[in-house]
Amino acid sequence: MTASPTACMILIGNEILSGRTQDKNLGYxxxxxxxxxxxxxxARVIADIEPVIIDTVNECRAKFTYVFTTGGIGPTHDDITSESIAKAFGVPVIRHPDAQRRLLLHYKPEDINEARMKMADVPEGAQLIDNPVSAAPGFYIENVFVMAGVPRIMQAMVDFIKPLLKGGQPMRSVTLEVERPEGDLAAFITQVQEAFSGIEIGVYPLIKQGMLATNIVLRGQDETILHDSVNAVRRKLGEHDIIVLDAA
Amino acid sequence: MTASPTACMILIGNEILSGRTQDKNLGYxxxxxxxxxxxxxxARVIADIEPVIIDTVNECRAKFTYVFTTGGIGPTHDDITSESIAKAFGVPVIRHPDAQRRLLLHYKPEDINEARMKMADVPEGAQLIDNPVSAAPGFYIENVFVMAGVPRIMQAMVDFIKPLLKGGQPMRSVTLEVERPEGDLAAFITQVQEAFSGIEIGVYPLIKQGMLATNIVLRGQDETILHDSVNAVRRKLGEHDIIVLDAA
Structure with missing residues (x-):
């Protein structure tokens, strides 16, 4: 298996930690x-606390190929991400001329105020990430990509970022649903796992029409080996037991 | 503000990191x-990788009053939480007699196998956490509480754990919805935040019927001060603008 580039996501926001908001960005x-x-x-969910943001960003940017943050880049007093990231990199915050221009174009003159213009402040040396939804840009500096928390804006920013990233060999996966509890299958699946070391097999219980059932997720970079491993499971369990949920 | 006991949650599972499963346990x-x-x-979402689990648990149990983990305590080969936690504490895994008894009672004799009995293995010195849904217990050792990932089981385990925890002064919160964008409100809310240092004010944008609106969440331990801060916001914005979403 070729080593893949790695990512870490840092979700910045008290609202997720308090249970008020359900994150949708990690899965996306x-x-x-x-x-x-x-x-x-x-992935880490952290509070809007400057030293926590600084330490977390510095730890993660050293450890993973890419770091993605969401949240805390709006106009209000609790939006402290840009300043914290600047401190993590040991650089000042500057008002980015192009970001400023975009905000001045976006807002009506009577709606322009200092709080909104603060959204043009980024760490010195950062590049902007376009925001086609509401103008205020994200930014990236070295391997750290800083995005908005609102899912619609975040998703548009991900579209902008993708061409900037160096990818690897994608993982393919096949999910099998079996109408038997995982404890019935465990010993056999361990054997398949041992026979196919390049494949990662995850086994997840679920409750289906009141009965215990199991999802078996097989993941791997090599399509041939992946299909051999899937066939090993199917041969053993009998076709009638299995629904192929998805294969990507 | 009295210092509150703190918590950290560690979600163990490739299925959340791959985007396959949406976590529901953190908010709960x-x-x-x-x-x-x-x-x-x-909160941290980590992969089913032994050294990652060990390091994360050891870092977090030193840093927070309580640590709660979910996931990885089932019968299959990818369930490595118990063994990893034992290693984090430097103790062996033992087959817990009471856990074993519970599993033997729960399963029909023909369904008992080594994979299922592995769910009775816990770090030496751990105490069990009841599982009224499917018998296989969680456990706790010192300040680390190890729970199942399936939400229904996890929630039952939380009920069991709550009497074991030493609480603090609860935070009360009031959420106000304002039909204006947050950039209009930012300067004023900063003033309220400065006037009420014991209150945490979070400001969250939302889109309501196509229009930008704002939730203002005020949180604090002292009910009188909290209500004074809410009234300061209400007086400034005018009652007609505000919907009180919840007050807890």
Whole structure:
């Protein structure tokens, strides 16, 4: 298996930690990166606290190929991401001329105020990430990509970022649903896992019409080996037990 | 503001990192702990990789009052949480007699196999967490609580754990919805934040019937000060602009 580029996501926001908001960005980004062969290795949800943001960004940018943050780049006092990232990189915050221009074009003159213009502040040396939804840009500096938390804006920013990333060999996956509890299948699946070391097999219980059932997810970069491993499972379990949920 | 006990959640599972499964446990636990005055400070989503689990658990149990993990305690080869936690604490895994008894009672004799009995293995010195849904227990050792990932089981385990935790002064919160974009409100809310240092004010944009609107969340331990801060916002914005979404 070729080593894939890795990613870490940092979700910045008290609203996710308090249970008020359900994050939808992690799954979206993980999927998009997965298709490019970039593997999401870790995600962290952290509070709007400057030293926590600084430490987390510095730890993660050293550890993973790419770091993606969401949240905290709006106009209000609790939006401290840009300043914290600048401190993580040891550079000042500057008002980016192109970001400023975009904001001045976007807002009516009477709506322009200092809070909104603060959204043009980025760490010195950062490049902008376009925001086609509401103008205020994200930015990237070295391997750290800073995006908005609102899912619609975040997704547009991911579209902008993707061509900037160096991908790897994508993981392909096949999901099998079996109408038997995972404890019945465990010993056999361990054997398949041992026979196919290049394949990662995940086994997940679910409840289907009141009965315990199991999803078996097989993932690997080599399509031939992946299909051999899937066939090993299917031969053993009998076709009638299995529904192929998806193959990507 | 009295210092509150703190919590960190570690979600163990490739299925969340790959985008396949949407986590529902963080919000649930954060809410339940919040009512007890225990503050969720951080959450981490990590892969089923032993050294990653060990390092993350050891870092977090030193940093926070309580650590809660979900996932990886089932019968299959990818369920490596118990063994990893034992290694984090430097103790062996033992087959817990009471856990074994529960599993033997729960399963029909023909369904008992080594994979299922592995669910009775816990770090030496751990205490069990009841699982009224499907018998296989969670466990806790020192300040680390290890739970199942399936939400229905996880929630039952949280009920079991709550009496074991020492709470603090709960945070109360009031959410106001304002039909104006946050950039209009930012300067004024900064003033309110400065006037009420014991209150945390979060400002979150949303799109409502195609228009930009804002949720203002005010949180604090002292009910009188909280209501004074809410009134300061209401007086300034005018009652007609505001919907009180919830007050807890």
């Amino acid at each position: 980004l993980a999927n998009e990166l997965g298709k490019m062969g970039i593997r999401m290795m870790e | 636990l954060a809410n339940e702990l919040g009512k007890m005055g225990i503050r969720m400070m951080e």
